[in-house]
Amino acid sequence: MGAATGRAGPKNPMDVFSHDVLVVGGGGAGLRAAIAVAETDPRLRVAVISKVYPMRSHTVSAEGGAAAVIKPNDSLDAHAYDTISGGDWLSDQDAVEAFVREAPAEMLQLEHWGCPWSREPDGSVAVRPFGGMKAQRTWFAADKTGFHMLHTLFQTCLKYEGIQRHDEWFVTRLLEDEGRCQGVVAVEIATGKVQAITAKAVILCTGGCGRVFAFTTNAAIKTGDGMALAYRAGAPLKDMEFVQYHPTGLPFTGILITEATRSEGGWLLNKDGYRYLQDYDLGKPEPKPVLRSMELGPRDRLSQAFVKEQEKGRTLKGPYGDYVHLDIRHLGEKLIDKKLPFVRELCLKYVNLDPVKEMIPVRPVAHYMMGGIHTDIHGATPLAGLYAAGECACVSINGANRLGSNSLTELLVFGARAGRAAAAFASTQKEPGPPVLARAHDEQRRIEEILRRPSGGPERIAPLREEMQKTLEESAGIYRTGARLQEAAGRLRQLQERFRRVSLDDRSLTFNTELLAALELGFMLDVAETIVASALARPESRGSHQRTDHPARDDKNFLSHSLASRAADGAPRIQYLPVTITRWPPGQRVYGK
Amino acid sequence: MADTVTLAVTRYRPEQDAEPTVQTYEVPYRKDWVVLDALNYIKDRVDGTLSYRWSCRMGVCGSCGMMVNGEAKLTCATFLSHYKREPIRVEPLSYFPIIRDLVVDITDFLTKLKKVKPWIVREKEKPLAEGPSTLRPGSGQALLGTGEYRQTPEQLELYKQFSMCINCMLCYAACPVYGLEPSFLGPAVLALAQRYNHDSRDQAATERLERCSEHDGIWQCTFVGECSKVCPKNVDPAGAIQQYKLAGAVHWFQSLLLPWGTK
Numbered sequence: 001m002g003a004a005t006g007r008a009g010p011k012n013p014m015d016v017f018s019h020d021v022l023v024v025g026g027g028g029a030g031l032r033a034a035i036a037v038a039e040t041d042p043r044l045r046v047a048v049i050s051k052v053y054p055m056r057s058h059t060v061s062a063e064g065g066a067a068a069v070i071k072p073n074d075s076l077d078a079h080a081y082d083t084i085s086g087g088d089w090l091s092d093q094d095a096v097e098a099f100v101r102e103a104p105a106e107m108l109q110l111e112h113w114g115c116p117w118s119r120e121p122d123g124s125v126a127v128r129p130f131g132g133m134k135a136q137r138t139w140f141a142a143d144k145t146g147f148h149m150l151h152t153l154f155q156t157c158l159k160y161e162g163i164q165r166h167d168e169w170f171v172t173r174l175l176e177d178e179g180r181c182q183g184v185v186a187v188e189i190a191t192g193k194v195q196a197i198t199a200k201a202v203i204l205c206t207g208g209c210g211r212v213f214a215f216t217t218n219a220a221i222k223t224g225d226g227m228a229l230a231y232r233a234g235a236p237l238k239d240m241e242f243v244q245y246h247p248t249g250l251p252f253t254g255i256l257i258t259e260a261t262r263s264e265g266g267w268l269l270n271k272d273g274y275r276y277l278q279d280y281d282l283g284k285p286e287p288k289p290v291l292r293s294m295e296l297g298p299r300d301r302l303s304q305a306f307v308k309e310q311e312k313g314r315t316l317k318g319p320y321g322d323y324v325h326l327d328i329r330h331l332g333e334k335l336i337d338k339k340l341p342f343v344r345e346l347c348l349k350y351v352n353l354d355p356v357k358e359m360i361p362v363r364p365v366a367h368y369m370m371g372g373i374h375t376d377i378h379g380a381t382p383l384a385g386l387y388a389a390g391e392c393a394c395v396s397i398n399g400a401n402r403l404g405s406n407s408l409t410e411l412l413v414f415g416a417r418a419g420r421a422a423a424a425f426a427s428t429q430k431e432p433g434p435p436v437l438a439r440a441h442d443e444q445r446r447i448e449e450i451l452r453r454p455s456g457g458p459e460r461i462a463p464l465r466e467e468m469q470k471t472l473e474e475s476a477g478i479y480r481t482g483a484r485l486q487e488a489a490g491r492l493r494q495l496q497e498r499f500r501r502v503s504l505d506d507r508s509l510t511f512n513t514e515l516l517a518a519l520e521l522g523f524m525l526d527v528a529e530t531i532v533a534s535a536l537a538r539p540e541s542r543g544s545h546q547r548t549d550h551p552a553r554d555d556k557n558f559l560s561h562s563l564a565s566r567a568a569d570g571a572p573r574i575q576y577l578p579v580t581i582t583r584w585p586p587g588q589r590v591y592g593k
Numbered sequence: 594m595a596d597t598v599t600l601a602v603t604r605y606r607p608e609q610d611a612e613p614t615v616q617t618y619e620v621p622y623r624k625d626w627v628v629l630d631a632l633n634y635i636k637d638r639v640d641g642t643l644s645y646r647w648s649c650r651m652g653v654c655g656s657c658g659m660m661v662n663g664e665a666k667l668t669c670a671t672f673l674s675h676y677k678r679e680p681i682r683v684e685p686l687s688y689f690p691i692i693r694d695l696v697v698d699i700t701d702f703l704t705k706l707k708k709v710k711p712w713i714v715r716e717k718e719k720p721l722a723e724g725p726s727t728l729r730p731g732s733g734q735a736l737l738g739t740g741e742y743r744q745t746p747e748q749l750e751l752y753k754q755f756s757m758c759i760n761c762m763l764c765y766a767a768c769p770v771y772g773l774e775p776s777f778l779g780p781a782v783l784a785l786a787q788r789y790n791h792d793s794r795d796q797a798a799t800e801r802l803e804r805c806s807e808h809d810g811i812w813q814c815t816f817v818g819e820c821s822k823v824c825p826k827n828v829d830p831a832g833a834i835q836q837y838k839l840a841g842a843v844h845w846f847q848s849l850l851l852p853w854g855t856k
Contacts, residue, residue: 111742114712114792116792462638
């Protein structure tokens with residue numbers, strides 16, 4: 001995989017790279033997609049463009065594991081049922097069936113590529129329990145599963161000569177002509193050069209948008225870029241109101257403490273040392289972990305239980321908000337070092353606390369977007385030539401609440417599917433024509449205009465970003481009301497207005513991270529508006545979307561996906577699409593029984 | 594320390610600076626702030642022109658390596674409270690070309706990494722369709738299959754620590770040999786080569802050994818050991834290289850005495 005050397009467009013003053021398939025984002029989904037393209041047809045010119053070196057992508061931070069049926073007492077149907085009930089029946093069941101069916105082979109493929117999966121004494125792959133799963137089916141590499149998966153994929157990618165990379169290039173818009181996506185415009189971060197990169201098919205694998213929230217586990221790079229790119233190009237965003245709060249983040253930093261702490265037997269305790277989940281219809285406390293019960297309940301229910309506990313005054317007070325305790329002391333040093341070494345390292349390095357001897361302070365933290373770019377089961381969006389996979393996409397298998405350890409598997413299964421589908425599509429298409437290059441020039445002028453604005457203008461990036469994050473936190477958090485969402489929608493409109501006047505200190509073309517921050521803020525504001533508008537438009541409570549003014553699930557009116565499209569005035573417009581039900585009619589979510 | 598702390602930060606903007614300069618910034622001192630928090634404070638509130646890389650803020654993405662008071666550190670895991678004297682010096686990683694301010698060019702590492710084939714090499718692959726040892730995919734039934742490469746926990750242990758490398762480049766910034774001889778493959782690349790050599794699923798150890806025994810490889814290492822000291826993930830590249838030298842010597846000796854027996 002060498003430096004990118006596409007064919008230049010000689011008649012054009014702007015340099016142009018050209019590929020058959022362009023993958024935007026070099027995390028787990030992007031790399032898996034790129035390999036799938038290369039393996040589908042080695043003659044295709046495939047490239048990965050990423051704003052960071054691929055091994056910096058946020059897949060690296062995933063800890064607990066990746067689900068795929070492997071044990072004799074398990075079945076694909078059981079994995080499908082857990083996923084569908086965990087998602088409060090908003091998952092498309094045809095997608096879930098494909099997902100659980102293809103998961104074991106994808107995981108095995110990663111084993112062949114060298115992923116250091118934790119093993120049983122006989123050398124077979126080990127699995128651990130996980131929240132909301134009725135059987136042990138979560139493959140893991142200690143508690144650094146995402147890190148090992150990403151590095152395995154990245155290093156394996158290096159062997160494919162056909163895969164080119166544009167590392168540290170930032171995509172600013174999609175190029176679309178005649179109803180077909182034909183490439184992107186991107187800034188080479190090191191030089192500030194704005195360039196068109198044409199392609200017969202584009203796959204967005206840019207991850208989520210946790211950074212629209214103030215308190216999040218998500219890395220700085222997770223600013224919803226791909227979601228906003230698709231949205232601006234006319235591809236709708238699906239189910240954006242469904243935001244997962246992970247129940248166990250470290251206060252202040254938002255560093256994730258993996259669910260694997262609980263699958264290994266950790267307890268959540270309130271200020272009285274009481275396992276409070278027993279009060280929230282999640283089962284009875286047992287000394288050993290019980291599947292689909294108590295601390296192994298689904299994330300939405302656990303995060304909601306925290307808020308209820310807080311309202312009863314039974315949480316603890318800290319400088320960075322209320323918290324509860326995660327206690328893993330009883331697991332013992334040996335098990336912690338073997339199966340949860342990263343948790344111990346994170347606690348020791350970042351909060352100067354040893355979980356072998358002390359309880360870990362935790363609170364719910366914005367973690368994952370169930371929603372994303374609307375795709376079909378092959379990763380195709382409604383815009384021809386545009387595909388999406390991973391957290392930025394919504395197929396949807398996760399419905400209203402994702403189960404822990406389904407997302408790492410999802411990016412393999414649907415990364416590969418999108419890669420194969422994009423490869424097939426690209427083989428039938430002509431080279432992009434001159435109209436897209438004219439659009440690229442418009443985009444170049446837009447970027448130059450931002451850089452030329454006089455410094456010291458009325459608006460700076462950071463205060464706008466913080467105000468957006470506060471707005472989302474207050475309106476679109478664990479519990480929501482119509483009134484607060486309405487107010488938030490208005491505030492976001494104002495922030496969009498103010499963003500148009502934002503000015504930069506930095507005019508340099510060399511590694512201008514302030515320019516990137518401005519472009520990212522623009523993306524986040526668009527995505528934030530779709531989250532709030534979709535939440536406002538859904539007067540029911542389902543999974544992670546809890547409206548205190550509409551506390552019941554409403555299957556009669558809302559067993560459907562929301563689709564947010566950008567209207568002429570730039571604000572989102574919400575429509576609905578029915579959920580695909582195959583074999584599991586909507587039922588009650590039962591845990592702890 | 595007082596309520597504020599002074600950072601002395603390297604600035605370099607190639608369009609306007611002939612060479613790097615130092616700029617000082619005063620930032621609030623908070624005991625739970627790391628150096629990266631201070632840089633983010635500067636970027637957001639004081640000076641939007643300061644450039645640096647960061648992402649996960651949990652020590653695993655490998656982006657935020659810098660020299661702090663002369664030591665190679667992940668700035669997300671380096672607390673302000675660790676430093677008693679001001680100013681705290683923040684510089685780009687040593688021995689790499691500077692692109693801008695605290696951002697260095699690591700293309701050299703990526704070029705070298707590929708040279709040691711950091712992926713599993715096998716003459717023949719087991720078909721995936723045979724499934725993991727307890728399942729045949731597609732059937733929904735868990736049955737014994739043969740598609741998986743079994744690897745015992747002991748076999749995993751042989752290479753596990755070398756697989757923990759996050760490519761943060763601290764070991765290169767601490768390696769005096771890399772400073773003097775930029776062609777040196779360097780600690781992380783050699784540790785990652787060992788990661789695959791020791792993996793029971795791999796069959797290319799001899800090929801990698803030959804590559805790593807060339808002029809730019811293991812023999813350049815003078816065993817200073819700084820790489821292992823600065824590694825934030827407790828990888829031991831120095832140990833990997835020493836092991837490798839031993840294997841290299843044995844391989845050379847065997848090829849001399851038993852030229853037919855080493856392939």
